[in-house]
Each structure stands twice: as structure tokens, then as C-alpha cells.
Amino acid sequence: MQSLGQSRWAIKAYLALQEWRTFRLVRDGLIALKGMVGSSPIQSRDATIMEGMARNREIAYGSAEYKSGVKEFQGELEEIIQVSAGNRIPVVLARSSAT
Secondary structure, three states, X not given: OHHHOOOHHHHHHHHHHOOOHHHHHHHHHHHHHHHHHOOOOOOOHHHHHHHXXXXXXXXXXXXXXXXXXXXHHHHHHHHHHHHHHHOOOOOXXXXXXXX
């Protein structure tokens, strides 16, 4: 999701669209076309995701990237809690005292 930026709505829309076979066909066609035209070979989507995750191994505490990650994590937790509550599934959250 690196290429979509940090917008939760864009990422969620992209993930929802991936359930449509037509969307995946167009996406894969564009990736293949880019591979034929571009100078570097296209890697698999899994490799690209892993590269994006490993690119910045350290994130400075308090940096914009850190704050963005915290905001994304909070959004994901809120969504988990909302879905769980809607299905009457208890959720227990704990905070580690380790630093």
C-alpha cells in the first residue's frame, strides 16, 4: 500500500476493489505493461510489499513517519473494536509496561 500513500480511505477502497476480478485484470495488465515499457523488471506484489516494509528499518521517535504509523495503528484498532462490538465479540486490550 506504499504507492497509495497514507490515506486510509484510499487504501480501504483499493482493498475493496481487489475483490472484483475486472479490477484485478486491469491492475495486472497495467503492471505487465509497465514492466514491458520500464527499465527495471516488475517484481511480484509480495516482493514489493516486503521491500516497502524493509525499506525504512528504523523510524525516528516523534517523526512524521512515526506519527503516521501510530495514527494508522489506532485506526486499525478502532475498526477491530467496532466490528467486534457489532458482533458481540469481547475484545481485551493491554498495554505493556516495558519500554
